[in-house]
Amino acid sequence: MADPMYRRIAxxxxxQIQSGQLPPGGQLPTEIDLRERYGASRNTxxxxxxxxxxxxxxxxxxxxxxxxxxKVIPFVTTLTDDPETGLGGGEGGVYMAAVAASxxxxxxxxxxxxxxxxxxxxxxxxxxxxxxxxxxxxxxxxIDHTPWSLQTSFYPMSLVLESGASRLLEATDITExxxxxxxEKCGIQQLGYRDTIAVRPPDGNEARFFRLPGDGRVxxxxxxxxxxxxxxxxxxxxxxxxxxDRNRFRLQVGKVPPPSEVAPSADPDHDASG
Amino acid sequence: MADPMYRRIAxxxxxQIQSGQLPPGGQLPTEIDLRERYGASRNTxxxxxxxxxxxxxxxxxxxxxxxxxxKVIPFVTTLTDDPETGLGGGEGGVYMAAVAASxxxxxxxxxxxxxxxxxxxxxxxxxxxxxxxxxxxxxxxxIDHTPWSLQTSFYPMSLVLESGASRLLEATDITExxxxxxxEKCGIQQLGYRDTIAVRPPDGNEARFFRLPGDGRVxxxxxxxxxxxxxxxxxxxxxxxxxxDRNRFRLQVGKVPPPSEVAPSADPDHDASG
DNA sequence: GCAAATTTGTTCGTATGTATT
DNA sequence: CAATACATACGAACAAATTTG
Numbered sequence: 001m002a003d004p005m006y007r008r009i010a011x012x013x014x015x016q017i018q019s020g021q022l023p024p025g026g027q028l029p030t031e032i033d034l035r036e037r038y039g040a041s042r043n044t045x046x047x048x049x050x051x052x053x054x055x056x057x058x059x060x061x062x063x064x065x066x067x068x069x070x071k072v073i074p075f076v077t078t079l080t081d082d083p084e085t086g087l088g089g090g091e092g093g094v095y096m097a098a099v100a101a102s103x104x105x106x107x108x109x110x111x112x113x114x115x116x117x118x119x120x121x122x123x124x125x126x127x128x129x130x131x132x133x134x135x136x137x138x139x140x141x142x143i144d145h146t147p148w149s150l151q152t153s154f155y156p157m158s159l160v161l162e163s164g165a166s167r168l169l170e171a172t173d174i175t176e177x178x179x180x181x182x183x184e185k186c187g188i189q190q191l192g193y194r195d196t197i198a199v200r201p202p203d204g205n206e207a208r209f210f211r212l213p214g215d216g217r218v219x220x221x222x223x224x225x226x227x228x229x230x231x232x233x234x235x236x237x238x239x240x241x242x243x244x245d246r247n248r249f250r251l252q253v254g255k256v257p258p259p260s261e262v263a264p265s266a267d268p269d270h271d272a273s274g
Numbered sequence: 275m276a277d278p279m280y281r282r283i284a285x286x287x288x289x290q291i292q293s294g295q296l297p298p299g300g301q302l303p304t305e306i307d308l309r310e311r312y313g314a315s316r317n318t319x320x321x322x323x324x325x326x327x328x329x330x331x332x333x334x335x336x337x338x339x340x341x342x343x344x345k346v347i348p349f350v351t352t353l354t355d356d357p358e359t360g361l362g363g364g365e366g367g368v369y370m371a372a373v374a375a376s377x378x379x380x381x382x383x384x385x386x387x388x389x390x391x392x393x394x395x396x397x398x399x400x401x402x403x404x405x406x407x408x409x410x411x412x413x414x415x416x417i418d419h420t421p422w423s424l425q426t427s428f429y430p431m432s433l434v435l436e437s438g439a440s441r442l443l444e445a446t447d448i449t450e451x452x453x454x455x456x457x458e459k460c461g462i463q464q465l466g467y468r469d470t471i472a473v474r475p476p477d478g479n480e481a482r483f484f485r486l487p488g489d490g491r492v493x494x495x496x497x498x499x500x501x502x503x504x505x506x507x508x509x510x511x512x513x514x515x516x517x518x519d520r521n522r523f524r525l526q527v528g529k530v531p532p533p534s535e536v537a538p539s540a541d542p543d544h545d546a547s548g
Numbered sequence: 549g550c551a552a553a554t555t556t557g558t559t560c561g562t563a564t565g566t567a568t569t
Numbered sequence: 570c571a572a573t574a575c576a577t578a579c580g581a582a583c584a585a586a587t588t589t590g
Contacts, residue, residue, distance in 0.1 A: 049575095335587085337588070
């Protein structure tokens with residue numbers, strides 16, 4: 001008996017979950033029942049359940065019980081959409097179309113528009129002075145009534161003051177997309193972008209919006225995108241946050257045949273992971 | 275007093291950590307000391323420490339004490355290297371060069387070569403029969419003596435049996451890269467690839483190799499790459515696993531000016547996150 | 549190499565608080 | 570309001586890992 005008792009109990013319960021004996025969404029026996037079944041104290045049973053919670057296998061609901069978590073079908077965001085269109089994967093209109101194409105219902109909030117002083121990160125990304133002003137446009141995105149991502153774009157204030165892109169300040173959706181708007185209004189063409197993908201624990205706001213368990217178990221992707229115009233200048237910095245438990249990313253390089261056009265569940269391209 | 279005591283203790287310690295009063299790598303007071311300082315029981319102190327562990331702020335070492343975690347400098351893998359070269363980001367030679375270019379010391383293990391029946395995931399990725407045989411080549415990669423990623427590539431056995439790529443079976447590094455080898459030996463040109471990026475908890479092997487804390491707190495990236503040849507056929511399926519605490523990814527689409535050539539620590543392109 | 553001291557890990561018992569039905 | 574179930578908190582004892590003498 002190398003392993004402590006709470007680990008053996010956790011392993012036994014994990015076995016029952018993964019064998020399907022305890023189905024997703026199903027309820028585990030109460031702590032009192034488990035105490036008698038395994039001949040351990042209630043605290044030891046709770047240690048075993050904590051171990052399963054830390055691995056995302058079960059969740060507890062006060063006053064109700066302990067339940068096997070149900071897995072969500074991830075949404076796959078393609079980060080390398082056709083550069084010819086000038087539109088990048090994961091951005092406004094592309095996002096709505098991509099979600100709808102997968103037979104799921106996208107929602108996107110009205111943007112919250114703010115003027116602020118550039119943080120160090122923003123200033124570096126946009127190559128502006130750290131005291132410089134930027135416009136931030138923040139939107140919440142929801143798929144099938146589940147919060148899916150949070151996106152904030154930062155634009156140099158000079159686009160508004162010197163190039164006349166006044167609609168950036170309006171707290172309404174720019175339906176044709178800011179990329180198309182800036183091209184027509186200011187002659188700024190988005191010729192390319194660079195993304196950086198990291199994973200970190202959610203902050204308080206994110207955990208609340210995404211309804212993540214309070215123990216910091218589910219991390220979030222943070223995708224930072226710097227967009228370049230025809231002069232190689234940086235005119236947009238976008239930060240998008242996605243919970244890792246419901247999001248995947250895809251990218252294509254070079255010549256790749258198009259994925260087959262079948263329903264997501266039957267598409268071998270859709271989810272190749274276990 | 276809305277918050278429970280263990281949360282208030284955890285918040286207080288977190289404050290001391292983030293203010294630098296408890297520096298990275300520094301040791302916290304012992305549980306006994308904290309018990310007296312906060313006037314709580316040892317179990318309550320331990321609950322507070324568990325909260326900090328779950329957020330990755332501290333780590334405990336049995337027989338030694340509790341320590342503030344030291345942050346590692348992440349390595350950034352560019353997934354979209356120049357498609358003209360036919361070589362993708364994160365692959366053998368490119369990996370070694372990219373790590374060396376960032377003034378860090380890369381190591382790569384000799385490959386472990388195995389023949390196996392295709393799993394469902396492999397069969398789908400390579401578009402072969404589920405009973406088909408594949409060659410798997412597995413390598414461990416280390417940067418500055420720290421385990422950094424695990425890569426396994428799967429090739430259809432037909433490449434060996436019908437196209438004569440016998441060196442795929444040798445358990446030695448193919449220094450010019452398998453992409454170059456297959457091009458010269460079999461006339462297979464890698465014209466493109468498709469990557470899928472997901473995050474999941476580590477399995478036992480991964481947690482051991484990467485020396486991740488045993489509580490499943492640090493997740494891993496799983497990057498799956500399907501490579502296509504000049505006929506649009508799939509000839510390679512590579513799965514690479516990277517711990518999320520020491521890895522970032524980058525991708526570039528369209529026309530992007532090259533990053534400035536300065537030392538990593540001073541390069542604003544290098545790490546734009548906090 | 550061994551023993552002691554220190555520190556965290558596991559397990560028990562008990563009591564009380566809070567959320568849900 | 571009452572019953573049920575999980576959450577928090579206390580105290581105690583022993584085990585296991587590490588460092589020190």
